[in-house]
Amino acid sequence: MSILERISNLDRRIIFLTVAIAVIVPLFLPLRLPIEVTPPVQQLYDVIDSMPARSVVLISIDYDPSGAPELQPATLSIMRHCFAKDLRVLVLGLWAPGVPLGVSALEEVAVGEFGKEYGVDFVNFGYKPGGAVTLVNLGRDVHDVCRQDHNGTPVDSLSMMDDVRAANDIGLVISMSMGIPGSDQWIWYYHARYRGNLATAQTAIGAPKYYQYLQSGQLVGLIGGMKGAAEYERLVGRRGLATVGMDSQSISHLLIIGFVLLGNIIYWLEKRKK
Amino acid sequence: MLMTSGPWVWIAGLLTLAIYSFLYKDNPFYKVAEYIFVGLSAGYWAVFLWWNYAYPNLFVPLGEGNYWNIIPIVLGFMMFTQLSKRTSWLVRFPLTxxxxxxxxxxxxxxxxxxxxxxxxxxxxxxxxxxxxxTYNFWTSIGLIVLLVGVLSTLTYFFFSREHKGVLGVTSKIGVYFLMVAFGASFGYTIMARISLLFGRLHFLLSDWMHILR
Amino acid sequence: MRLQVPLAIILIMGLFTIVTSFIPARPIADLNQTFRNWYIGIITFFIFLGTINLVRVNGEKIKTKASDWQYSIILITALAVMLIAGFYKGRASTDEESVFMYLYFNVQFPLEATMYSLLAFFVTSASFRAFRARNKEALCLLLAAVVIMLGRVPVGTAIWKGFPEVTEWIMSYPNAAAKRGIRLGIDLGLISMALRMILGIERSYMQ
Structure with missing residues (x-):
């Protein structure tokens, strides 16, 4: 067997091993390469930064554990920014498996870091089924869709909700999304009817699709994947898991580009031989 | 998160390894983990739907005298008629x-x-x-590219006429726009997949094994 | 009764929803809101139906001792454990420090996250074996992918400072153009399919 054939028939488990090594090694030998902030992330930061104190930001947790490595760091950073600016935060989830992640983020940031008070500074509505249809109703009457919060407390009894009744009372919606229902539904069903500011944080797979909505002005910001989350971490000045992960991303990306080029070199050499 | 120490973190660690054992080859450990996942997820959804919607929005208002809620509840229960061949046609009412x-x-x-x-x-x-x-140079060029790209991509998907002449050239340009977009999606997909792997390996090395700080 | 009434329901509800979307007056808008609430109520039962179906299919597998039936016992046990954990203390069953949440964070979370992370390995293997520049179009795809991969990681910036800007431009214009073209095509398809179903021309969903 020639060297070319040997390389092209490389056992897939060896490839698997190289990927694991490419991710693990930078965890022990960090490169700490600088992270550039891109315009879509900066735009979202600027929108939140310019909101008057006590404005309401709705964060929709539209992801599950498989989206957490990319979206949870973004959720934490956005919450940090909101509470640092004394904004009020509403959390709900269009994906049931994401709700505990929202609870955990609020516990860590709102309660743990900022000492904010539940029902006054933030409220968690929990999971809301119905996707698009729920969003149409939500914009018209928040209290109708969210009768009880995540813990079963009647929403009418929470003082923060006295002046939050409909879409007009919400200054910014951010959909942390990894699929359907998610940002698509927020854009088509909620923003199209009620306008206002809408932004999204996406897993990297979904992000390319949302540049068109950024260009058309339907979105005021876009955080794409772990890189976007790392950019937001840089903007709020707090190194988190996304920033740590960028070194692993760098090395793995180089490895995969290497594999693509190697595969093509072998392909061209074999083609020339034939 | 509630992943701290003790037996729970060991359960999480061992289940993670059970899934990764699939990389070597399919085996019973992977299968057990897979079936546990499906069972737990189904239970999770049912519990959350009940406590977050069905109970507060359907049944509590019904108990408080909002009898209109009988309609969605009855239509909802009609979904279960699908379980029997004799009554399955009734599902058409809630479905439509x-x-x-x-x-x-x-x-x-x-x-x-x-x-x-x-x-x-x-x-x-x-x-x-x-x-x-109005715009800077590269934005202006970009907006022209955007217009050409949208029209040519749409032309590529226009199948009512044979792609010859102007239509052929335009749709060919559309193909190149599509290739760039697919390339972009591929590049981003790599980042997404590596992020997930990073998340799990970070968990194994820090929360479970405590090698990483 | 079996065909005409369901067809009438979809026609009335579909047309009513479309037409009244343009009428913000209260009684009509309130009625719309009520219909949408009913919708959410009904689809809740879809999930419950799914759970029952899962038990039925796996119960059947155990009864007939079909291949891998032992795993079905594990599935039903896991489902039962989650249901018990989620209901035994009423609403408090899903509190932060509950067994339900421990099961979520330490069993469901790692299983789901790990399962999807397997794709990192497969996508790398596929990049090596299948991502070939066989023609000009494929070469274009490959070049775009490489530039964007380098433009989205810090090491790309270390190689050439211009990568992030070039990437941002590609994402904002050529990429957005193609995605927009695809989306507009999908929209036209969605609208025509929705109208066909509302008008009763398309009925295959009733089979």
Whole structure:
């Protein structure tokens, strides 16, 4: 067997091993390469930064554990920014498996870091089924869709909700999304009817699709994947898991580009031989 | 998160390894983990739907005298008629209600949420006139590229005429735009997949093994 | 009764939803809101139906001792454990420090996250074996992918400072153009399919 054939028939488990090594090694030998902030992330930061104190930001947790490595760091950073600016935060989830992640983020940031008070500074509505249809109703009457919060407390009894009744009372919606229902539904069903500011944080797979909505002005910001989350971490000045992960991303990306080029070199050499 | 120490973190660690054992080859450890996952997820959804919607929005109001809620509850229970061949036709009533509402909303959303703003975004920069005076050079070039790209991609998907002549050239340009977009999606997909792997390996090395700080 | 009434329901509900979307007056808008609430109520039962179906299919597998039936016992046990954990203390069953949440964070979370992370390995293997520049179009795809991969990681910036800007431009214009073209096509398809179903021309969903 020639060297070319040997390389092209490389056992897939060896490839698997190289990927694991490419991710693990930078965890022990960090490169700490600088992270550039891109315009879509900066735009979202600027929108939140310019909101008057006590404005309401709705964060929709539209992801599950498989989206957490990319979206949870973004959720934490956005919450940090909101509470640092004394904004009020509403959390709900269009994906049931994401709700505990929202609870955990609020516990860590709102309660743990900022000492904010539940029902006054933030409220968690929990999971809301119905996707698009729920969003149409939500914009018209928040209290109708969210009768009880995540813990079963009647929403009418929470003082923060006295002046939050409909879409007009919400200054910014951010959909942390990894699929359907998610940002698509927020854009088509909620923003199209009620306008206002809408932004999204996406897993990297979904992000390319949302540049068109950024260009058309339907979105005021876009955080794409772990890189976007790392950019937001840089903007709020707090190194988190996304920033740590960028070194692993760098090395793995180089490895995969290497594999693509190697595969093509072998392909061209074999083609020339034939 | 509630992943701290003790037996729970060991369960999480061992289950993670059970899934990764699939990389060597399919085996019973992976299968056990897979079936546990499906069972737990199904239970999780049922519990959350009950406590977050069915109970507070359907049954509590019914108990408080909102008898209109009987309608969705009855239609909802009609979904279960699907379980028997004899009664399965009854499922058409809730199904057509649900489809009617969602399709109606979908028609409106596709027009006012997508088509109109997207077409506006494509053409409006040109309506303002003096493209190069309004935007910087690369943005202006980009907006022209955007317009050409949208029209040529649409042409590629236009199958009512044979792609010859002008139509052929335009659709060929459309193919290149599609390739760039697929390339972009591929690049981003790599980042997404590596992020997930990073998340799990970080968990194994820090929360479970405590090698990483 | 079996055909005409369901067809009438989809026609009435579909047209009512479309037409009344343009009428913000209260009684009509309130009625719309009520219909949408009913919709959400009904689809809740879809999930419950799914759970029952899962038990039925796996119960059947155990009864007939079909291949891998032992795993079905594990599935039903896991489902039962989650249901018991989620209901035994009423609403408090899903509190932060509950067994339910421990099961979520330490069993469901790692299983789901790990399962999807397997794709990192497969996508790398596929990149090596299948991502070939066989023609000009494929070469274009490959070049775009490489530039964007380098433009989205810090090491790309270390190689050439211009990568992030070039990437941002590609994402904002050529990429957005193609995605927009695809989306507009999908929209037209969605609208025509929705109207066909509302008008009763398309009925295959009733089979």
């Amino acid at each position: 209600f649900v489809l009617g509402v969602s399709l109606g909303l979908q028609v409106i959303a596709a027009v006012e949420g997508d088509m109109v703003p997207q077409l506006q975004g494509t053409f409006s920069p040109f309506a303002k006139g003096a493209l190069f005076n």
